[in-house]
Amino acid sequence: CSTKPLEIRKPSIMVRELESKPVIITHEDDRLKDVARKMVENNINHIPVVDSEGILKGIVTSWDIADAVARGKTRLRDVMTRKVIVAGENEPVDVVARRIDKYNISGLPIVDEENRVKGIVTAEDISRLIGKIENRGESI
Amino acid sequence: CSTKPLEIRKPSIMVRELESKPVIITHEDDRLKDVARKMVENNINHIPVVDSEGILKGIVTSWDIADAVARGKTRLRDVMTRKVIVAGENEPVDVVARRIDKYNISGLPIVDEENRVKGIVTAEDISRLIGKIENRGESI
Numbered sequence: 001c002s003t004k005p006l007e008i009r010k011p012s013i014m015v016r017e018l019e020s021k022p023v024i025i026t027h028e029d030d031r032l033k034d035v036a037r038k039m040v041e042n043n044i045n046h047i048p049v050v051d052s053e054g055i056l057k058g059i060v061t062s063w064d065i066a067d068a069v070a071r072g073k074t075r076l077r078d079v080m081t082r083k084v085i086v087a088g089e090n091e092p093v094d095v096v097a098r099r100i101d102k103y104n105i106s107g108l109p110i111v112d113e114e115n116r117v118k119g120i121v122t123a124e125d126i127s128r129l130i131g132k133i134e135n136r137g138e139s140i
Numbered sequence: 141c142s143t144k145p146l147e148i149r150k151p152s153i154m155v156r157e158l159e160s161k162p163v164i165i166t167h168e169d170d171r172l173k174d175v176a177r178k179m180v181e182n183n184i185n186h187i188p189v190v191d192s193e194g195i196l197k198g199i200v201t202s203w204d205i206a207d208a209v210a211r212g213k214t215r216l217r218d219v220m221t222r223k224v225i226v227a228g229e230n231e232p233v234d235v236v237a238r239r240i241d242k243y244n245i246s247g248l249p250i251v252d253e254e255n256r257v258k259g260i261v262t263a264e265d266i267s268r269l270i271g272k273i274e275n276r277g278e279s280i
């Protein structure tokens with residue numbers, strides 16, 4: 001009988017292991033101008049919209065602010081995205097990278113089983129990994 | 141005498157090999173509203189600002205549009221960034237990934253020796269690589 005050689009694979013990097021920034025949130029009835037200010041002050045592009053319990057209700061990005069400017073909208077509820085693509089803390093980063101590509105987005109809120117926002121993972125966080133990998137002398 | 145075993149390394153992926161989108165440009169005297177519209181219509185976040193010869197003069201991102209909303213600015217020249225961090229077509233992607241991390245930006249115009257804009261490379265383009273690597277069965 002023939003046995004396959006043992007395949008040794010380094011375990012995948014998980015979303016929870018990424019160095020992502022603390023998550024900044026907003027609420028549905030906040031003013032668009034205040035949301036824009038939060039983005040600028042915190043140097044970020046993605047803000048999850050949550051209810052009073054911290055449950056995810058939507059997401060607003062700087063691209064949505066550009067959309068508001070382009071179409072003359074002034075209310076957050078008119079530009080936020082309600083059907084949010086999310087990530088779980090225990091998902092491998094490569095799966096999330098493919099999700100970002102598939103939906104042509106640049107970041108996803110990380111949620112728990114109750115859809116409570118735990119963090120945010122962006123293409124910038126994932127791109128950072130590529131810099132790290134090569135830095136350690138491992139080619140891709 | 142002892143000889144080291146031959147070290148075989150896959151060559152680094154170069155910026156020119158990334159699947160990036162065609163570059164959309166703007167000019168310094170364009171209206172901010174038109175710039176925002178360009179972002180929305182083309183589903184992008186970064187627009188290089190060029191002169192009539194195609195020479196790079198600055199960059200404007202959706203984050204700058206948020207900045208304009210936050211501070212009530214309406215002119216492109218008041219929110220665009222003039223000191224632009226760039227990438228060359230023949231640079232390895234990991235070097236560019238580290239540059240993105242270092243400057244806390246999410247995209248860089250690709251320029252030639254004369255500072256003419258040839259393309260754009262974003263954290264999303266680089267993040268896509270992580271999805272591809274794992275897809276081919278190579279762990280990171």
Ligand SMILES: C[S@@+](CC[C@H](N)C(=O)[O-])C[C@H]1O[C@@H](n2cnc3c(N)ncnc32)[C@H](O)[C@@H]1O
Pocket residue numbers: 043044045199200201203204220221223224225226243244245246247248249
């Ligand atoms: C510092 S980033 C912070 C937000 C987030 N990290 C991002 O990249 O969108 C935002 C600022 O960086 C500027 N910026 C973006 N790409 C740039 C580049 N390649 N070179 C110089 N500045 C850039 C934008 O014009 C904007 O004013």
